[in-house]
Amino acid sequence: MRKTTVGAIARLVGGRLVGGAHGNESVHGKASVDSRVIGEGDLFVAFEGEHVDGHDYVGAAARAGAAAALVTKAVPGLELPAIQVADPLEALEILARHELAEARASARPPIVIALTGSNGKTSTKDLLHAILAPVGDTIAPIGSRNNELGLPLTVLELSETTRFLVLEMGARGIGHIAHLTHIARPDISLVLNVGSAHVGEFGGLDNIALAKGELVEVLEETGTAVLNADDARVKAMQSRTCARVVHFSLTDDSAEAYASDVGLDGAARASFMLHMGGKKAPVSLTLTGEHHVKNALAAAAAAAAAGVGFEDVVAGLRSAEQRSPGRMQVSELPGDVTLINDAYNANPDSMRAGLSALAVLGHERHTVAVLGEMLELGPESEKAHRDMGVFAVEQGIDVIVTIGCGAHAIHQGVTETRGENERAVYVERLEDAPAVLETVKRPGSTLLLKSSNGAGLAKLGESLVRTWAAEPTKAEDAGEKA
Numbered sequence: 001m002r003k004t005t006v007g008a009i010a011r012l013v014g015g016r017l018v019g020g021a022h023g024n025e026s027v028h029g030k031a032s033v034d035s036r037v038i039g040e041g042d043l044f045v046a047f048e049g050e051h052v053d054g055h056d057y058v059g060a061a062a063r064a065g066a067a068a069a070l071v072t073k074a075v076p077g078l079e080l081p082a083i084q085v086a087d088p089l090e091a092l093e094i095l096a097r098h099e100l101a102e103a104r105a106s107a108r109p110p111i112v113i114a115l116t117g118s119n120g121k122t123s124t125k126d127l128l129h130a131i132l133a134p135v136g137d138t139i140a141p142i143g144s145r146n147n148e149l150g151l152p153l154t155v156l157e158l159s160e161t162t163r164f165l166v167l168e169m170g171a172r173g174i175g176h177i178a179h180l181t182h183i184a185r186p187d188i189s190l191v192l193n194v195g196s197a198h199v200g201e202f203g204g205l206d207n208i209a210l211a212k213g214e215l216v217e218v219l220e221e222t223g224t225a226v227l228n229a230d231d232a233r234v235k236a237m238q239s240r241t242c243a244r245v246v247h248f249s250l251t252d253d254s255a256e257a258y259a260s261d262v263g264l265d266g267a268a269r270a271s272f273m274l275h276m277g278g279k280k281a282p283v284s285l286t287l288t289g290e291h292h293v294k295n296a297l298a299a300a301a302a303a304a305a306a307g308v309g310f311e312d313v314v315a316g317l318r319s320a321e322q323r324s325p326g327r328m329q330v331s332e333l334p335g336d337v338t339l340i341n342d343a344y345n346a347n348p349d350s351m352r353a354g355l356s357a358l359a360v361l362g363h364e365r366h367t368v369a370v371l372g373e374m375l376e377l378g379p380e381s382e383k384a385h386r387d388m389g390v391f392a393v394e395q396g397i398d399v400i401v402t403i404g405c406g407a408h409a410i411h412q413g414v415t416e417t418r419g420e421n422e423r424a425v426y427v428e429r430l431e432d433a434p435a436v437l438e439t440v441k442r443p444g445s446t447l448l449l450k451s452s453n454g455a456g457l458a459k460l461g462e463s464l465v466r467t468w469a470a471e472p473t474k475a476e477d478a479g480e481k482a
Helices: 004-015 053-062 088-104 121-132 150-155 176-183 203-211 230-238 291-304 310-319 348-361 378-394 405-418 431-442 459-482
Strands: 016-019 043-045 068-071 082-085 111-116 164-168 187-192 224-228 244-249 257-264 269-275 279-288 328-331 337-341 365-372 398-403 424-427 445-452
Touching: 004 068, 004 082, 016 088, 043 053, 053 068, 053 203, 053 279, 053 291, 053 459, 068 088, 082 269, 111 121, 111 176, 111 291, 121 164, 121 291, 121 310, 150 164, 150 176, 176 203, 187 291, 203 230, 203 279, 224 230, 224 291, 224 445, 244 291, 257 291, 269 291, 279 291, 279 310, 328 459, 337 459, 348 365, 348 378, 348 445, 365 378, 365 431, 378 398, 378 405, 398 405, 398 431, 405 424, 424 431, 431 459, 445 459
Parallel strands: 043 068, 068 082, 111 164, 111 187, 187 224, 224 244, 244 257, 337 445, 365 398, 365 445, 398 424
Antiparallel strands: 016 082, 257 269, 269 279, 328 337
């Protein structure tokens, strides 16, 4: 956050000074709802949640160095300067809008890049960070902060030196992205794809396209829309903006950024020839899965629209590493076991991409797909899960473990295709999964965990990594005691 005072914040959001506030206290750090990450000069935002009340942690935030707090009620014995408001989320949005407006009025305003899509938002944001950060001060937070809370918190990380601000924008209905763009209007809007993620909430792919397209509608004539030419619904969004339009593509060599000679190495890491701006260069990614080629093209096109040179784009892509957890996160474990945790989110497109990567990565190895429910698919959910079981078998996966009642149709698809045998395993309860997977894995196994976050497989993967990584130490300890 650019340097301000408690009094200025109170006037801006219509709040009342409480606690130890006099109004002249300096606030110059970030805003956060988590007292554990508060640092010197930060603004702590106390939300009263269903299970946790942030007001109970105002004292911890003060001890950690917070300059002030946003509160909605009295806090007994409060000495930290604080601003009491009726709605902390609305206050954050007002503060974020003001912060960005101030930054844009400065001598060197930041370039705001916003991206959306059914798949690949966070991975593409992380690729953009790899390209942009060596060029100039870049804000592109780890993980998915793409909603009404995460986005203003990201904007409030702005400083006087910020050159690039990269924002994810998610949607669970029509109008959601429009609301987010009201908080932070982009200079460059990147739309990756229109897929079946959350289709149950939207009521169809056309409604998803309508919502995602809100990101290009807000652009001014001086802005740039970066669109996926391989997705008909995304490409059609060019009629919804007055801004300049550029395309990226895996198949269309008339696009401003396109790829040729796409391949995978034995570790399922993609390589391709990047063509952009009349230049070309080979790019080898360290990320797992061929689907990252499309993400890399999107990031390259958006970075070029932001004025980054071709050589810097290529260098950034080549150096990009896995940054956000739960997305094709590869752990090499004792006993020649590889575990890929890709269970932060899932829909049919991303699960197919993960299974395809497993088939390549596990070539000449023992492959295990650990699959959970894909949430919010609506009336087509059962068919989508059954089809996924069939697809997993077609990929030649050795053992397919399905976890949870909501994913049982995957198991049905597997057994209808492969039959009932030890290569098709169904685990009803998540807590039983570790013991089952212990019996399934063997030396030379590669396991993929893939599901929506709500299915709990991401935490399962983290737990397995901790447990399996410690096994040699336990064995050594036992040997020493013997």
